[in-house]
Amino acid sequence: MRHKRGGYKLGRDTAGRRSLLRNLVTSVIEQERVVTTVIKAKAAKPLVDKMITLAKRDSLHARRQAAAYLQTPASVQKLFEKLGTRFGQRNGGYTRIVRLGWRKGDGAEQAMLELVGSELVKRAAERAKRREERLKAIQEGREPDEPATGA
Numbered sequence: 001m002r003h004k005r006g007g008y009k010l011g012r013d014t015a016g017r018r019s020l021l022r023n024l025v026t027s028v029i030e031q032e033r034v035v036t037t038v039i040k041a042k043a044a045k046p047l048v049d050k051m052i053t054l055a056k057r058d059s060l061h062a063r064r065q066a067a068a069y070l071q072t073p074a075s076v077q078k079l080f081e082k083l084g085t086r087f088g089q090r091n092g093g094y095t096r097i098v099r100l101g102w103r104k105g106d107g108a109e110q111a112m113l114e115l116v117g118s119e120l121v122k123r124a125a126e127r128a129k130r131r132e133e134r135l136k137a138i139q140e141g142r143e144p145d146e147p148a149t150g151a
Contacts, residue, residue: 008043021047024113026071028095029079032121033114041097041113048113052094055084086117 010017024044027034029051036044051069054062058080067076087094093116100110 008039010040010043022069022071025051025069026075028113028115029070029075029083030072032118033112035100035110035112037103038097038099038109038111041111044113045095045097048095048115049092051079052083052087053092055079056088058084083115090116 010020012020020040021044024034024036024040025047028044028048047069051066054066063076063080066079067073070076070079096114096116098112098114100112102108103110
C-alpha cells in the first residue's frame with residue numbers, strides 16, 4: 001500500500017519523470033498553455049506555480065534556481081521579465097486545468113494547463129496584429145480587407 005506517498009509516478013522512473021515535468025513546465029512558461037493528460041497537468045501545476053513564485057522574488061538566487069530547473073534561457077527570461085510582473089499582486093493560483101475530453105487514439109483524458117489571464121494576453125496580441133495589418137493596408141492605398149499582393 002502507498003499510504004502517505006505523495007505525488008504521481010506517471011509510469012516512469014525517477015529520471016524520466018523529472019525530465020517530463022521539466023519539459024512540461026518549460027512549455028507552459030514559454031507558450032502559456034499546453035495540452036496534455038489530466039494526471040500530467042495535475043503533476044506539473046504546483047511546479048509552474050513554484051516557478052512563478054520564484055519570479056515574483058526576482059533575486060539572483062531565484063533566477064539561478066529557475067535556470068537550474070527550466071530547459072531554455074528564453075523561458076527563464078520570460079518568466080522573470082513578463083510573468084513575474086504580471087502575477088506580482090496575485091497570491092497563488094497562477095494556473096488552471098481545463099478538461100478537454102478524451103483522446104481519440106488511446107482514450108486518455110486530455111486537459112489544458114494554462115496560465116490564468118493568458119487568454120486576455122493572446123486576444124490583445126491578435127487584436128494588435130490585426131490593427132497593424134489594417135494600418136499597413138491603408139498606407140499602401142488598398143482596402144483593409146483586400147489581400148496584399150506578393151509580386
